[in-house]
Amino acid sequence: MKRWILTITLLLAALVAGAQEGYVPAPENLAAREQFAADRFGIFIHWGLYAQPGQGEWVMQQKNLDYQEYARLANSFYPSKFDARAWVRAIKAGGARYITITSRHHDGFSLFRSAASPYNAVDGTPFGRDILGELAEACREEGIRLHFYYSHVDWGRTDYWPRGRTGHGTGRPDGKPGDWARYQAFMKAQLTELLTQYGPVGAIWFDGTWDKDDQPREAQPGIWGLYDQYALIHRLQPGCLVGNNHHLQPFPGEDIQIFEKDVPGENEAGFSPGQYVSRRLPLETCQTMNNSWGYNLTDRSYKSADDLIRYLVRTASKGANLLLNIGPRPDGTLPEEALARLEAMGKWLEINGESIYGTQAGCIPEQPWGVTTQKGNVLYLHLLNLDAVPAGGILTVELPAVDPAARRARFPKVRGAALLADGTPVACGQKKGTVTLTLPAAALSAAVPSADCVIALRFQP
Ligand code: JFZ
DSSP: OHHHHHHHHHHHHHHHHHHHHTOOOOHHHHHHHHHHHHHOEEEEEOOSGGGTTTBOTTHHHHTTOOHHHHHGGGGGOOOTTOOHHHHHHHHHHTTOOEEEEEEEOTTOOBSSOOTTOSOBTTTSSSSOOOHHHHHHHHHHHHTOEEEEEEESOOSSOTTSOSOOSSOOSSOOOOOOTTHHHHHHHHHHHHHHHHHHHSSOOOEEEEEOGGGGTTSOGGGHHHHHTHHHHHHHHHHHOTTOEEEEOOSSSOOTTOOSEEEESSOTTOOTTSSOTTOOOOSSSOEEEEEOSSSOSSOBTTOOOOOOHHHHHHHHHHHHHTTEEEEEEEOOOTTSOOOHHHHHHHHHHHHHHHHHGGGTTTOEEOSSOOBTTEEEEEETTEEEEEEOOGGGSOGGGEEEEEOOOSSTTSSSOOOOOEEEEEETTTOOEEEEEEETTEEEEEOOHHHHTTOSOSSOEEEEEEEOO
């Protein structure tokens, strides 16, 4: 009898796995992908017990903290100034259209009510409030989409066994055979909670399979039970997007492709050598404002607001979203440095958002003077580097042919150009595919605005 049950279970599991391997996204999912890509800008939140020591979210691993001693940080988790609505309002005013928050990071602490483990904000802390629940409500009210980061790695659970390459110095006893299955069941129980307790979830953002990257890429879905998890998510919420920060080529069942600290295709962080850029899936690049994800007391290395705006523009020019990180303080507030940058980005987007939201990668590749995005009949030229604009402000751009396969090349017909910020007309002429623009003084003086001056080049429909 028992054998039969096992056989049937295995068969069903294989079927479910098969379902994701031949994954066909539901219509809701395809619509959500389009919405996601149109959103272009989201804010990442790394928050948990690690905000208290203030040395980033890897502190447990980096300082080899004892897992039980670390867990006592839950006793002092009391972010007295936490105000979900204040977060969401500041983020919305910053021009972001979604929030991705760490529901549970590698330290294993959950920011949400979880029957699967008492080590969570509601049951395990004096604060006793459901952070994700309050955030979900505020997001609903403000019309911001909510995504959940979820770690595959755990540095505190004994059933995370066998171990990967991290979490060896936290003093945990070794696990027993069968623990890995238990750990997988735990993750599925938590994913079920995340997808049933908080209304519509925009995406689940997985992270951590790299912990066992001594195993080949093909082995990863089996090791982690990815297809099972993806199928579960899509069954509970077909419109929920699945992403995984594994730095590998996407697996079936994933709806977005993630790049870490990397404008797609540039591999600047060195995490993704040869990670090709999917032409099928929406893309997302995550990046820090300083050099830390979780709150870091001593990290003053904030990028300037202008640099962050330019980073957003550069990711958009590759057809990718920017997921820009903030690490809230232990008292629940967002650092002033982060708020100031949000405000500046919001101001810039209020004027220039048309060239970011709902756009695609521009048809003209990166140039010394900047990058392009496009939407409908408009090509947006982003002047990121005024020094590279030739003297006299004469800018020449080469348009690609409408139908490159045709025998006689045809080019889009330019209708006119103007500064996006204030509508100042930009004189332009066209000869076949070559468009010559004479930039007005306002564009070159860097006054409108300094981070990136956008020229809207309109074509005839
Ligand atoms: C991962 C997390 O570990 C990190 O804490 C943060 O959440 C970030 C967004 O995602 O970053 C990683 C993961 C793996 C490697 C480097 C950064 N790695 O394998 O080198």
